[in-house]
Amino acid sequence: MIKETLNPFQIVQKQLDEVAQVMGLEPHILEMLRWPKLEIQVTLSHAEGSSRDALKPSC
Numbered sequence: 001m002i003k004e005t006l007n008p009f010q011i012v013q014k015q016l017d018e019v020a021q022v023m024g025l026e027p028h029i030l031e032m033l034r035w036p037k038l039e040i041q042v043t044l045s046h047a048e049g050s051s052r053d054a055l056k057p058s059c
Contacts, residue, residue, distance in 0.1 A: 013034055020030045 016030070016033060019025075020033075
């Protein structure tokens with residue numbers, strides 16, 4: 001059994017290819033989008049003791 005390693009970047013590139021085909025995106029635009037020049041990393045955390053219910057709309 002071969003264990004496959006998931007690569008998030010390759011997954012996103014495949015998704016981008018599929019969406020570009022549906023949209024009829026021009027190849028030179030797709031090529032620019034496939035190779036980002038900048039990466040932004042964000043870490044989110046919630047305060048200890050906060051309630052997730054506070055984020056749910058009340059009806």
